[in-house]
Amino acid sequence: xxxxxxxxxxxxxxxxxxxxxxxxxxxxxxxxxxxxxxxxxxxxxxxxxxxxxxxxxxxxxxxxxxxxxxxxxxxxxxxxxxxxxxxxxxxxxxxxxxxxxxxxxxxxxxxxxxxxxxxxxxxxxxxxxxxxxxxxxxxxxxxxxxxxxxxxxxxxxxxxxxxxxxxxxxxxxxxxxxxxxxxxxxxxxxxxxxxxxxxxxxxxxxxxxxxxxxxxxxxxxxxxxxxxxxxxxxxxxxxxxxxxxxxxxxxxxxxxxxxxxxxxxxxxxxxxxxxxxxxxxxxxxxxxxx
Amino acid sequence: xxxxxxxxxxxxxxxxxxxxxxxxxxxxxxxxxxxxxxxxxxxxxxxxxxxxxxxxxxxxxxxxxxxxxxxxxxxxxxxxxxxxxxxxxxxxxxxxxxxxxxxxxxxxxxxxxxxxxxxxxxxxxxxxxxxxxxxxxxxxxxxxxxxxxxxxxxxxxxxxxxxxxxxxxxxxxxxxxxxxxxxxxxxxxxxxxxxxxxxxxxxxxxxxxxxxxxxxxxxxxxxxxxxxxxxxxxxxxxxxxxxxxxxxxxxxxxxxxxxxxxxxxxxxxxxxxxxxxxxxxxxxxxxxxxxxxxxxxxxxxxxxxxxxxxxxxxxxxxxxxxxxxxxxxxxxxxxxxxxxxxxxxxxxxxxxxxxxxxxxxxxxxxxxxxxxxxxxxxxxxxxxxxxxxxxxxxxxxxxxxxxxxxxxxxxxxxxxxxxxxxxxxxxxxxxxxxxxxxxxxxxxxxxxxxx
Numbered sequence: 001x002x003x004x005x006x007x008x009x010x011x012x013x014x015x016x017x018x019x020x021x022x023x024x025x026x027x028x029x030x031x032x033x034x035x036x037x038x039x040x041x042x043x044x045x046x047x048x049x050x051x052x053x054x055x056x057x058x059x060x061x062x063x064x065x066x067x068x069x070x071x072x073x074x075x076x077x078x079x080x081x082x083x084x085x086x087x088x089x090x091x092x093x094x095x096x097x098x099x100x101x102x103x104x105x106x107x108x109x110x111x112x113x114x115x116x117x118x119x120x121x122x123x124x125x126x127x128x129x130x131x132x133x134x135x136x137x138x139x140x141x142x143x144x145x146x147x148x149x150x151x152x153x154x155x156x157x158x159x160x161x162x163x164x165x166x167x168x169x170x171x172x173x174x175x176x177x178x179x180x181x182x183x184x185x186x187x188x189x190x191x192x193x194x195x196x197x198x199x200x201x202x203x204x205x206x207x208x209x210x211x212x213x214x215x216x217x218x219x220x221x222x223x224x225x226x227x228x229x230x231x232x233x234x235x236x237x238x239x240x241x242x243x244x245x246x247x248x249x250x251x252x253x254x255x256x257x258x259x260x261x262x263x264x265x266x267x268x269x270x271x272x273x274x275x276x277x278x279x280x281x282x283x284x285x286x287x288x289x290x
Numbered sequence: 291x292x293x294x295x296x297x298x299x300x301x302x303x304x305x306x307x308x309x310x311x312x313x314x315x316x317x318x319x320x321x322x323x324x325x326x327x328x329x330x331x332x333x334x335x336x337x338x339x340x341x342x343x344x345x346x347x348x349x350x351x352x353x354x355x356x357x358x359x360x361x362x363x364x365x366x367x368x369x370x371x372x373x374x375x376x377x378x379x380x381x382x383x384x385x386x387x388x389x390x391x392x393x394x395x396x397x398x399x400x401x402x403x404x405x406x407x408x409x410x411x412x413x414x415x416x417x418x419x420x421x422x423x424x425x426x427x428x429x430x431x432x433x434x435x436x437x438x439x440x441x442x443x444x445x446x447x448x449x450x451x452x453x454x455x456x457x458x459x460x461x462x463x464x465x466x467x468x469x470x471x472x473x474x475x476x477x478x479x480x481x482x483x484x485x486x487x488x489x490x491x492x493x494x495x496x497x498x499x500x501x502x503x504x505x506x507x508x509x510x511x512x513x514x515x516x517x518x519x520x521x522x523x524x525x526x527x528x529x530x531x532x533x534x535x536x537x538x539x540x541x542x543x544x545x546x547x548x549x550x551x552x553x554x555x556x557x558x559x560x561x562x563x564x565x566x567x568x569x570x571x572x573x574x575x576x577x578x579x580x581x582x583x584x585x586x587x588x589x590x591x592x593x594x595x596x597x598x599x600x601x602x603x604x605x606x607x608x609x610x611x612x613x614x615x616x617x618x619x620x621x622x623x624x625x626x627x628x629x630x631x632x633x634x635x636x637x638x639x640x641x642x643x644x645x646x647x648x649x650x651x652x653x654x655x656x657x658x659x660x661x662x663x664x665x666x667x668x669x670x671x672x673x674x675x676x677x678x679x680x681x682x683x684x685x686x687x688x689x690x691x692x693x694x695x696x697x698x699x700x701x702x703x704x705x706x707x708x709x710x711x712x713x714x715x716x717x718x719x720x721x722x723x724x725x726x727x728x729x730x731x732x733x734x735x736x737x738x739x740x741x
Contacts, residue, residue, distance in 0.1 A: 086478035086497035
């Protein structure tokens with residue numbers, strides 16, 4: 001049986017009307033008391049693993065990346081809501097087993113199962129570093145950009161992270177929860193970890209403030225990775241909204257709103273300007289690819 | 291003549307107690323309807339424990355009609371110091387009733403209702419799901435179903451929320467879905483509270499709220515991290531850090547002068563060490579910074595030597611003395627008041643000790659069948675089952691390092707046992723015997739002080 005795709009606005013209206021009818025029934029019946037949850041509206045839910053300031057329910061804006069997503073969608077009169085989880089497995093569940101609109105994550109942390117058959121688009125180029133704990137490596141760890149420089153060391157990888165390249169370079173892998181990477185560095189369980197520069201600052205400030213200066217960034221070679229949005233094709237609106245997102249992102253890249261969002265989180269500096277410049281190049285390639 | 295002798299001995303004992311512990315005034319047991327002679331059976335019990343090296347030291351306190359009739363410290367608090375009546379110990383899960391009282395204080399102030407969804411105060415508890423395992427071979431091992439109703443504050447108090455403890459996963463080793471739950475808890479760095487994390491309790495609670503529940507709220511009784519959530523909820527509702535709230539609203543009014551979440555420097559030397567016992571005569575003091583592991587149970591008894599920290603566990607973070615805890619129990623036994631200071635109304639204490647909060651489910655974890663869970667402790671519901679604390683209506687709970695309290699409203703009696711011994715599983719028999727000895731010391735026919 002085929003179902004007719006309804007415009008999103010109409011569907012929301014029907015949903016809300018349905019809820020109001022339900023509420024009316026429960027008012028008449030001897031049922032549970034009305035709660036605010038009964039008035040919750042349908043929403044374009046996007047899931048992620050909580051990582052302030054990139055994607056965070058703790059922040060009213062939802063964080064840098066989610067703010068980009070909502071700004072892009074807003075240009076197309078569309079909206080989305082963010083739900084974050086403390087573990088990747090939960091976000092994976094909602095993406096692969098449920099009909100959420102999509103998921104956000106860094107390319108290396110999204111599995112093939114997450115991406116398979118779905119619409120995957122870049123959102124942001126994130127500036128990353130490897131970090132180590134200075135008391136265990138008082139002379140620092142030299143990294144010139146090749147993983148072979150780090151041979152023999154122990155790398156604290158997230159459980160879902162693809163670590164083939166590290167293993168190939170002779171680096172020992174220790175699987176950790178993404179929440180306690182810095183703590184494990186401090187404990188000496190691992191020699192180095194990888195973290196976006198922005199979220200590293202937030203994590204150290206929040207959890208290891210007294211020790212934050214004991215953590216060193218490996219220099220001179222920071223690198224970049226891409227934060228992706230995966231539109232879930234099981235969601236019947238995903239194709240339409242992904243197109244709108246594509247148009248919206250192009251718009252905010254052109255009108256300066258994208259840069260303004262980056263500057264809000266990264267500061268107004270040459271780094272955010274170069275981020276925008278690099279991302280524009282990546283986005284043009286993406287547009288050509290499709 | 292015998293009675294006179296007992297009275298004299300008891301008076302001497304009482305004098306000694308008065309001399310070395312100013313506030314803890316003991317009375318002659320006979321004046322409150324207890325037998326000095328029979329209470330000596332407790333000496334025999336605890337002396338034997340120490341002689342057989344099952345425990346390093348114990349403190350036992352029995353009070354009736356508001357008066358302490360038996361108060362004795364035996365053995366060692368640490369390798370170099372004797373156990374004293376005012377030795378400070380980790381009460382662990384006996385923190386839970388204190389957290390419950392903190393919550394009920396806000397309830398009485400009209401700041402929350404027990405029927406309130408937790409999400410009203412902690413938004414991360416909105417739209418929770420229940421993990422339902424799927425058959426082996428399914429593409430994904432489980433399904434997450436929406437809750438039929440939200441977790442309420444009463445669910446947290448009564449342990450009917452579906453929130454679990456990691457450490458008790460071993461109780462359900464073959465239950466489908468349990469390992470998945472455990473993996474999610476571990477992945478989210480959920481802490482049972484037996485080790486003090488370097489983070490605010492609220493951070494952990496917010497992560498917990500985003501994880502699935504083991505069962506639909508109200509459809510299970512499972513001992514879990516509920517009091518830790520309540521501790522944070524008290525912070526949110528009151529706007530005061532949980533330790534400060536408890537200090538200002540419970541410890542100070544009740545003159546629990548030796549009760550803390552983090553001990554002040556000057557009292558560290560009064561903290562007892564934790565001892566590992568195989569219950570066969572091998573007793574070993576837990577070493578400095580040693581962590582204890584048993585399956586998923588991780589304990590850090592040395593954390594109690596920290597004089598400051600961020601982690602305020604409502605489920606297990608309190609350090610106290612037998613005497614302080616007696617004062618807390620006496621407040622409950624008095625219907626919410628002690629020494630002219632009223633914390634709770636009698637009606638609220640009655641509500642806390644009602645036996646129908648957990649519905650059809652028995653609080654089997656500590657006692658077995660015949661016990662229900664109220665709003666922070668277990669309550670004996672009948673006398674048809676194996677674990678009998680002396681009366682229907684007795685309420686009690688215990689702590690992981692072998693501490694226990696028991697309040698008998700009918701006999702107006704409180705029994706408190708404090709030690710610092712691990713593992714937990716050996717002590718059920720001991721505690722049950724202690725309650726038998728406490729109960730069988732009742733001899734109202736010989737007293738003139740019956741209430």
